[in-house]
Amino acid sequence: MRWIDRIPKWWLVAIAVYLAGAPFVPEPHLVEKWRMLTEGSLSKPIDIFDFFLHNAPMVVLAIRLWRDAQRRREGNN
Secondary structure, eight states: OHHHHHSOHHHHHHHHHHHHHOSOSSOOHHHHHHHHHHHTOOOSHHHHHHHHHHHHHHHHHHHHHHHHHHHHHHHHO
16 A cells, blocks of 8 residues: 555645546536435446546545554554
8 A cells, every 4th residue: 555655645635626526517426426326326337437436536535644644643652
C-alpha cells in the first residue's frame, strides 16, 4: 500500500471532490447512484461500474488518511 502514500494528498482530495460531484448538473452521479442503491434499482452493469468509479477516489483518500493517522499515532508512542 506504499503507492497510496506516494500520491500527494491534495491530488487525492481534488480527484475525490471532482468525481463525487461530476457531472454537476442536473444531479451528481454519486447522488443518483446512491439513491438507486437505496431504492434497489442499481442493477445495470454500467450503473454498478459508475457507482464504483465515482466512489473509488474517496475510498483511496480514506485509506490514505487512515494510514497517515496510524503513522502519527505510532510516532507519538
